[in-house]
Amino acid sequence: MLTEFVQFESRDGVKLVGAFWPPEREPVGSVDAIVLCPGTSGEFFSPPLPRVATAAAAAGYAALALSTRGRGIVWRDQKTGFQGSAFERIADCVNDFAGALDWLGGRGYHRVVLWGHSLSGVKVLYAAAHDAHHGLAGVISVAGPRWSAEHYRSLAVAPAFERHRSTAEQMVAEGRGADLFPVTFPIGPTFQTAESWLDKYAYEKYNPLRWADRIATPLCRIDSEGDLAVPQYGMAGLAEQLLALAQPTPFNRAVLISNTDHVFTGAVDELARAVVHWLDSLAET
Numbered sequence: 001m002l003t004e005f006v007q008f009e010s011r012d013g014v015k016l017v018g019a020f021w022p023p024e025r026e027p028v029g030s031v032d033a034i035v036l037c038p039g040t041s042g043e044f045f046s047p048p049l050p051r052v053a054t055a056a057a058a059a060g061y062a063a064l065a066l067s068t069r070g071r072g073i074v075w076r077d078q079k080t081g082f083q084g085s086a087f088e089r090i091a092d093c094v095n096d097f098a099g100a101l102d103w104l105g106g107r108g109y110h111r112v113v114l115w116g117h118s119l120s121g122v123k124v125l126y127a128a129a130h131d132a133h134h135g136l137a138g139v140i141s142v143a144g145p146r147w148s149a150e151h152y153r154s155l156a157v158a159p160a161f162e163r164h165r166s167t168a169e170q171m172v173a174e175g176r177g178a179d180l181f182p183v184t185f186p187i188g189p190t191f192q193t194a195e196s197w198l199d200k201y202a203y204e205k206y207n208p209l210r211w212a213d214r215i216a217t218p219l220c221r222i223d224s225e226g227d228l229a230v231p232q233y234g235m236a237g238l239a240e241q242l243l244a245l246a247q248p249t250p251f252n253r254a255v256l257i258s259n260t261d262h263v264f265t266g267a268v269d270e271l272a273r274a275v276v277h278w279l280d281s282l283a284e285t
């Protein structure tokens with residue numbers, strides 16, 4: 001299958017890279033392309049993106065797998081400075097997605113679905129609720145955790161959450177908010193700036209249940225059975241809550257894939273089929 005490596009800029013000028021798979025036939029559904037984004041520090045080639053992208057292209061949907069500004073832990077963009085998961089703010093996803101949708105629009109693809117795994121499973125929901133690009137035709141949230149300080153405080157891991165929060169807040173108070181510190185909660189070991197950690201984890205800003213009622217585009221939520229048993233992820237019951245809050249469409253769906261984990265080990269083909277099936281189900285109303 002033909003694959004093209006591409007680069008373009010986000011809406012605010014950050015260099016983005018990815019891989020593009022042109023469609024192999026006419027699509028069944030009413031959308032013509034899909035943008036796929038990985039989890040924390042992931043790249044366009046991180047599993048399960050390439051397999052889902054190739055399945056989508058084979059089914060007639062142009063596929064763009066994207067490395068966002070949050071790729072890697074730290075990298076330097078010549079125009080905008082340091083980027084990577086250590087520095088990213090989730091709200092900036094709207095600028096990355098706008099760049100991707102504009103790039104696809106330049107190729108003639110104007111009805112696009114955003115697909116996000118893990119962290120990006122929350123990003124695509126956030127974008128749909130806060131910055132619905134004119135080309136956005138739907139979102140697929142795959143294994144996106146519940147980002148909620150209230151939830152973290154209710155768990156056995158609450159002391160680790162509080163230690164990180166206290167450290168990050170002290171660093172900000174001392175004028176060191178842009179400095180890196182070692183992080184082990186909620187994922188790690190890694191490094192993150194104090195400001196970025198607080199932005200992501202210390203509040204309810206990215207708890208999708210606080211703003212899912214603003215999502216008006218068709219929504220598909222896909223979860224793995226293994227994730228539901230991990231309290232820290234907060235995914236148990238999340239799909240049902242999201243669909244209850246989102247504005248109703250005939251295409252809103254929840255899909256649970258059994259006997260697999262957060263990265264869909266042994267079930268990537270099933271994940272790809274679920275994505276294509278939902279894309280095929282979309283039609284003009």
